[in-house]
Amino acid sequence: MTSGYVVARVDEIPPGTHKFVSVGKFGIAVYNVNGEFRAVTNYCPHRGGPLCVGKRYPIVESSEPYDIKVSGTDEILRCPWHGLEFDLRDGQAEVGKLRVRMHQVRVENDQIVLQGV
Numbered sequence: 016m017t018s019g020y021v022v023a024r025v026d027e028i029p030p031g032t033h034k035f036v037s038v039g040k041f042g043i044a045v046y047n048v049n050g051e052f053r054a055v056t057n058y059c060p061h062r063g064g065p066l067c068v069g070k071r072y073p074i075v076e077s078s079e080p081y082d083i084k085v086s087g088t089d090e091i092l093r094c095p096w097h098g099l100e101f102d103l104r105d106g107q108a109e110v111g112k113l114r115v116r117m118h119q120v121r122v123e124n125d126q127i128v129l130q131g132v
């Protein structure tokens with residue numbers, strides 16, 4: 016028996032996509048980040064914007080001018096209100112100390128399950 020909120024089958028959220036579910040006060044989006052599922056509350060810790068409406072981007076790093084490396088596949092989620100960016104792997108803002116609320120997710124019998132909601 017599955018305890019928790021069943022979001023979808025694994026194949027319904029392929030890498031680079033997400034699914035929004037109306038759970039809790041603001042809703043939660045479950046993202047497939049390189050084959051791992053991450054669940055994020057649809058509430059930006061900056062000013063409460065609808066974070067999960069934001070677009071995703073890959074990680075861009077630079078150690079010196081004109082040396083730009085793009086890695087990964089859309090690990091960064093940008094809030095649509097003021098543009099703060101959050102790492103979907105841990106919820107941490109790219110700048111500053113804000114962190115988005117994340118939820119535990121597990122895969123059970125080919126289903127993605129939100130825990131503790």
Ligand code: FES
Pocket residue numbers: 059060061062063064094095096097098099
């Ligand atoms: S509300 Fe998200 S960046 Fe301001």
